[in-house]
Amino acid sequence: GQSLEQPSEVTAVEGAIVQINCTYQTSGFYGLSWYQQHDGGAPTFLSYNALDGLEETGRFSSFLSRSDSYGYLLLQELQMKDSASYFCARGDSSYKLIFGSGTRLLVRP
């Protein structure tokens, strides 16, 4: 089974804020990454958290709580182009990424 859990689908309106949660199994955890993938496209790296706290990169922020085995991706000022699938991925060793099943974000006008 999956070692990461994230919602399968989220819908939000343009200009809003949306939070995509991710919980993971702690065994051998190195860090949590987030990737964006548009339909038919390549996964694109968004952010990485190894330590607790918030990492901000423009409209996107990512948060990690190691004690809670939990993280989230926060998208602000949503734009139509943000409609895509978002994957959390845990570092299961110093190199291997284990991906969640993805959250499909639909941004409505």
Add this chain to the structure above:
Amino acid sequence: NAGVMQNPRHLVRRRGQEARLRCSPMKGHSHVYWYRQLPEEGLKFMVYLQKENIIDESGMPKERFSAEFPKEGPSILRIQQVVRGDSAAYFCASSQGSGSNQPQHFGDGTRLSIL
């Protein structure tokens, strides 16, 4: 600075044929990873290679699948005697280093369809 290049983008094979998927990493990257993705699912790790070495192939089926990353040329994922269940998108990624804080940069993938 070219990104990760994969070819072909689409590949159609009949059952029993061989499929060869190619991946050229980003310039300066010596770490290559192959992942497989089924529709509506996340990417599943298959194999991790450095130049001329397979570091971890724990996600790759023991039968029919092989991977290489020669000293010269692209990394190759080879699937022999393909079956319908091999139909998927295969993504290659590369990174500059092997630490978990090193982002992996992905190619556009090869969509393999088995008739």
